[in-house]
Amino acid sequence: MEHIVIIGNGISGVTTARHIRKLSDKKITIISAETDHFFSRTALMYIYMGHMKYEHTKPYEDYFWKKNNIELKRAFVEKVNHEQKELLFADGETMAYDKLVLAVGSKSNKFGWPGQDLDGVQGLYNFQDLEQLEKNAPNSKVCKRAVIVGGGLIGIELAEMLHTRNIPVTFLVRESSFWDGVLPEGESKMLNRHIKNHHIDLRLGMNLKEILADENGKARAVVIPETGEEIACDLVGLTAGVSPNVDFLKESGIELGRGIKVNPFLETNIKDIYAIGDCAEQHEGINGRRPIEAVWYTGRMMGEALAQTICGNRSEYKPGHWFNSAKFFDIEYQTYGWVFAKPRENEMHFHWKHDDDTKCITICTEASSGKFLGINTFGIRMRHEVFDRWLTEERSTDYVMQHLKNANFDPEFFKKVEPSILAAYNNQTVNA
Ligand SMILES: Cc1cc2nc3c(=O)[nH]c(=O)nc-3n(C[C@H](O)[C@H](O)[C@H](O)COP(=O)(O)OP(=O)(O)OC[C@H]3O[C@@H](n4cnc5c(N)ncnc54)[C@H](O)[C@@H]3O)c2cc1C
Numbered sequence: 001m002e003h004i005v006i007i008g009n010g011i012s013g014v015t016t017a018r019h020i021r022k023l024s025d026k027k028i029t030i031i032s033a034e035t036d037h038f039f040s041r042t043a044l045m046y047i048y049m050g051h052m053k054y055e056h057t058k059p060y061e062d063y064f065w066k067k068n069n070i071e072l073k074r075a076f077v078e079k080v081n082h083e084q085k086e087l088l089f090a091d092g093e094t095m096a097y098d099k100l101v102l103a104v105g106s107k108s109n110k111f112g113w114p115g116q117d118l119d120g121v122q123g124l125y126n127f128q129d130l131e132q133l134e135k136n137a138p139n140s141k142v143c144k145r146a147v148i149v150g151g152g153l154i155g156i157e158l159a160e161m162l163h164t165r166n167i168p169v170t171f172l173v174r175e176s177s178f179w180d181g182v183l184p185e186g187e188s189k190m191l192n193r194h195i196k197n198h199h200i201d202l203r204l205g206m207n208l209k210e211i212l213a214d215e216n217g218k219a220r221a222v223v224i225p226e227t228g229e230e231i232a233c234d235l236v237g238l239t240a241g242v243s244p245n246v247d248f249l250k251e252s253g254i255e256l257g258r259g260i261k262v263n264p265f266l267e268t269n270i271k272d273i274y275a276i277g278d279c280a281e282q283h284e285g286i287n288g289r290r291p292i293e294a295v296w297y298t299g300r301m302m303g304e305a306l307a308q309t310i311c312g313n314r315s316e317y318k319p320g321h322w323f324n325s326a327k328f329f330d331i332e333y334q335t336y337g338w339v340f341a342k343p344r345e346n347e348m349h350f351h352w353k354h355d356d357d358t359k360c361i362t363i364c365t366e367a368s369s370g371k372f373l374g375i376n377t378f379g380i381r382m383r384h385e386v387f388d389r390w391l392t393e394e395r396s397t398d399y400v401m402q403h404l405k406n407a408n409f410d411p412e413f414f415k416k417v418e419p420s421i422l423a424a425y426n427n428q429t430v431n432a
Contacts, residue, residue, distance in 0.1 A: 003027045004310060005087065005097035007077050011296055012277025013103030014038045015303025016310070021068050023311040028069070029095070031087075033076035035127050037062060042296055044130050048161045054127075080252045082270045099310055102249070102260055102268075102275040103303070106242035106294055109150075113238075115211025120219035121236040124158050133161075136235045140166045143234040147171075147222045149208045150240030151178050153326050158237045159200050160329055170201040170231055172208055172224065174240075184341055184362045186351045187378060191328050193357060198329050211236050242294055244279040257281045259292050264316040266306045274309070276302035288338065289322055321391045322374075323384060331358055336387035337374025339364040347373065350397070352424045354379070354417060361421060365397040372397045380417065381409040401425050 004020055006013040009032035017028050043057040065072050073095075079088040080100065087095045108123025110116045122132045137143035146162050148155050151173030159169050175181060178195060180188040195202045209225040221232045244259035255261040255269040259281030266274045275281075277299035282291040301319055308315035325334045339362055343349050348367045353360040359379030366373055372395050375387065386407040390400055400407075401422060408414040 001025070001027050002098045003029065003096065004099050004101065005095060006030045006101040006103055007087075008032060008101075008103030008105055008277070008279075009035070009038045009072070010041060010103060010105050010277060010299065011038075012105075012299035012303045013101065015300045016101055016103065016276065016307050017070050018068070019304050019307030020310055021070060023307060025069075026311075027071075029071040029073055029097075030065075031073045031075055031077060031095075033074070036072065036074055037065075039127070041125075044124070044127070045157045045161050047130060048133060049164045078248060080249060080254065080273070082253060082273060085272070097272075099272045100274070101306065101310075102254075102273065102279060103277045103299075104245045104279045106278040107245045108154075108238055109241045109243055110238060111240065113149075113208050113210060115213060115219065115236075116238065118211055118213050118219045118236075119217055120234060121211055121238065123238045124154050125242060133235075137162060137165070137167055140168070143167050145170065145231070145233040146235040146237060147208075147231055147233045148237040148239055149222075150238065151175060152239060152241055153179075154242070155237070155239035156195070156328050158239055159195070160198075162235075162237075163198055163200065167235075168199075168201070170203060170233070171195065172203050172206045172222075174205070174207050176205045178202070178204070180341055182341055183376070184339065184349055184351065186353055187360055187362060187376060188341075190353060190357060190360055190378065191331070194329055194331055208236075242278070244281065244292065246279060257291075264318075265309055265314060266302055266317055267309075274306055276306050286317070286319060289319060293319075295324055321388055323388070328378075331379050332381060333376070333378050334382055334384075335374065335376045336382070336384070337364070337372070337391050339374040339376045350425055350428055352421045354420070359417065363397055363400070370396045370398060372400045375400070380414070382407045383409060 004026050006017055009030050013030055017030055020026055020028055037058050039057040043052055046052040047054055076090040077087050078090050085097055108125045120136050122129055137146055145168045147170045148158050149172045159171055162169050177188040178191045206224050206226050209223040211219050212221045214220040219236050221230045223230050246256055246260055259279050260268055260275035262268055262275050262280045266276050268275055278294040285291045298319060302317050305315045305317045321337055323336045346367045348365050350363045362376045364373040405414050405418055
């Protein structure tokens with residue numbers, strides 16, 4: 001019987017396994033060095049914050065795997081030998097495969113900062129990082145101050161986590177405004193204020209020069225080059241992005257860029273080896289999307305497509321319209337379609353912000369045609385399926401504005417803000 005081996009028990013690897021099982025009785029093995037069972041990485045923060053126990057983050061009961069005849073192996077794969085179709089584990093054991101799925105995820109970026117490997121310095125990606133965080137920052141007595149380096153989605157999650165344990169946080173953000181490489185100015189500036197309102201010591205336009213050690217080799221302070229300041233701390237959180245976890249594949253003959261290079265069928269350059277999820281890099285982004293998409297739902301979609309291919313129905317990964325969501329302390333963020341930090345050629349932005357400074361909307365329109373290209377919303381929950389349909393139907397922004405209430409989750413609340421949004425939009429149109 002054909003043996004499908006999947007390295008990685010995250011959302012993408014597990015989705016592939018589940019769908020192969022639905023479609024066939026092939027032998028399936030999932031390997032992971034991280035945990036015995038699949039858990040929701042996006043819920044890591046809630047474990048630290050006490051909202052959930054680790055057990056609650058497992059989408060499937062432990063008996064699920066045996067019942068579905070999916071074998072689990074806890075081990076680190078050190079090498080892939082594609083000529084022999086064999087894996088070599090760190091303990092010297094080997095395993096043969098017929099088809100191999102690389103679903104190996106990401107790792108936290110480190111940029112060669114002096115002191116980056118000291119005790120007390122860590123990223124926030126895997127379960128071991130969470131255990132480390134419990135050691136480094138259990139409370140404000142052990143951790144009198146934390147410094148977070150890197151202002152993205154994971155950095156702000158870490159700030160919120162530490163804040164719930166009353167640990168003072170200094171947040172070093174290289175950009176002159178939070179996440180302004182991704183978010184338009186009005187949104188980014190609103191988040192600067194929101195972060196500061198939570199008593200986070202947000203330092204915009206500041207980098208990390210080095211991390212200093214105490215006599216036991218533990219981090220004791222960071223140095224900021226812009227000011228020469230030395231900030232005493234017990235934890236340094238490195239959250240300057242993630243990158244594909246592919247170091248162990250460097251000598252494998254599998255084509256690598258930043259990630260594992262794949263075609264739209266998620267096939268690598270080597271027959272019977274595939275890559276999906278955070279670690280996969282398309283030769284060219286599909287429909288304007290980035291070649292590497294490190295988000296949860298795309299891993300699931302790639303897993304579903306690949307299961308079809310492996311079971312004989314060769315299928316492309318077709319992700320549809322881009323969307324994403326996140327949370328910045330109390331503010332929920334959603335994005336549908338494309339809204340770039342600055343309008344590109346032949347694009348214009350409409351921006352509206354509520355007086356309470358926690359809600360805003362930015363809409364991107366194709367200037368020449370009036371076509372709706374995308375929307376960012378903060379603090380106002382919208383319906384995914386409605387925006388997905390409007391993008392497919394290539395509606396105009398005028399149409400979207402007229403029907404905006406249909407896309408909202410909370411009609412009572414929306415009644416209150418809609419007049420203000422429409423007035424701003426009509427005013428902008430008159431002034432254009
Ligand atoms: C704190 C945090 C919050 C996030 N929040 C969101 C969110 O709100 N929304 C969202 O869309 N996305 C979010 N993400 C991103 C999302 O979690 C990832 O995109 C997704 O989990 C990636 O899934 P994956 O299956 O590709 O890889 P992973 O989940 O990383 O799984 C890969 C697995 O492979 C194992 N592995 C790697 N190499 C080897 C090897 N050589 N041998 C054995 N095992 C190996 C790893 O240990 C790991 O267990 C968040 C990520 C983090 C870290």
